[in-house]
Amino acid sequence: MAEGDxxxxxxxxxxxxxxxMLGSAADAEDVLQESYLRWSAVDPATVEHPRAYLVRVVTRQALNHLRTLKARREDYVGSWLPEPIRTAPGVSEDAILAESVSMAMMLVLETLSPAERAVFVLHDVFGYTHGEIAASIGKTEVTVRQIAHRARRHVHARRRRFEPDSGAARKVVQRFLLAAQTGEIQALMDLLAPDVVQVSDGGGKATAARHPITGSAEVARYVLGVARTSLTAATRIEQATYNGMPAARSVNGGEPDWLLAFEIHDGRISGLYVMRNPDKLRRTDAVRPLDRGELQPWKP
Known part of the structure; x- marks a missing residue:
């Protein structure tokens, strides 16, 4: 097989x-570009297992980026959310993959150290062995096992119950959008779980709540306020799947204005993720192909 293939x-x-590992499609693309340059400089005939070799290169490049991003995000204005990616409906059929790219899980991964994040992603999501991961990140297998245990305990203590995108979830989103457009606060509150949490990301470049908002009444009032100021006759609202979750995107004048991703449990919205940062909205029209490769069984 040719190197490009x-x-x-x-x-x-x-x-x-x-x-x-990075929570950013733009940074992930940069990592792939850097990894491709390194791959193209290698004689393919000398690489016995190209897939393993490429995973190792990408992992190391992502780790280098992640250490830089950690410092940058400490100065981020307001709440930080991962860059939303549009996913094909089939992603939601892979429960592990859908949960791993969900907004809630990505926020949990953000609290891990770079090494913990790499180990958790490679082992618990992609099924790589501790020995394979050790070779990828330049640590001993014993150390990787310790990191994996620590990261898994941290994630399990903070993870939320996840339900992927479904027909029932999309109907909840449709009812939510209708209530927001018509200003029906009680209808909105009926769709929100009592302890719903809304997180907004404006990045200091667009109007957004600086801190998470909790509670159905508070979230409903905020949503109606945003709807009154941002929805016009020219607004086009598109429903789609982002990060394996039901979502809606608002487009004004051909440019995306906001994106909502919904976490839905038992027919009610328990998490609402609002992206307003224009830098993270620019690529939200493209569907991103995601893949976990040949998988090993899930190991909780």
Whole structure:
């Protein structure tokens, strides 16, 4: 297989790993570009297992980026959310993949150290062995096992119950959008769980709540306020799947204005993620192919 063919074949897997480690499609693309340059400088005939080799290269490049991003995000204005990616409906059929790229899980991963994040993503999401991960991140297998245990305990203590996108969830989103457009606060509150949490990301470049908003009444009032100021006759609202979750995107004048991703449990919205940062909305029209490759069984 030619060198370009091997990279192209595994590109969805490589992008998925980079995105889950970085929380940014733009940074993941940068990592893939850097990794491709390194791959193109190698004689393919000398690489016995191209997939394993490429995963190792991408992991190391993503780790380098992640250490830089950690410092940058400490100065981020307001709440930070991962860059939303439009996912094909089939992603929601893979429960592990859908949960791993969900907004809630990505926020939990953000609280891990770079090494913990890499180990958790590679082992618990992609099924790589501790030995394979040790070779990828330059640590001993014993150390990787310790990191994996620590990261898994941290994630399990903070993870929320996840339900992927479904027909029932999309109907809840439709009712939510109708209530927001017509200004029916009680209808909105009926769709929101009592302890619903809304997180908004404006990045200091668009109007957004600086801190999470909790509670159905508070979230409903905020949503109606935003709807009154942002929805016009020219607004087009599109429903789609983002990060394996039901979502809606508002487009004004051909440019995306906001994106809502919904976390829905038992027919009610328990998490609402609002993206307003224009830098993170620019690429939200493209569907991102995600892949976990050949998988091992889930190991909780």
């Amino acid at each position: 091997a990279f192209t074949e595994h590109r969805p897997l490589l992008f998925t790993i980079a995105y889950e």
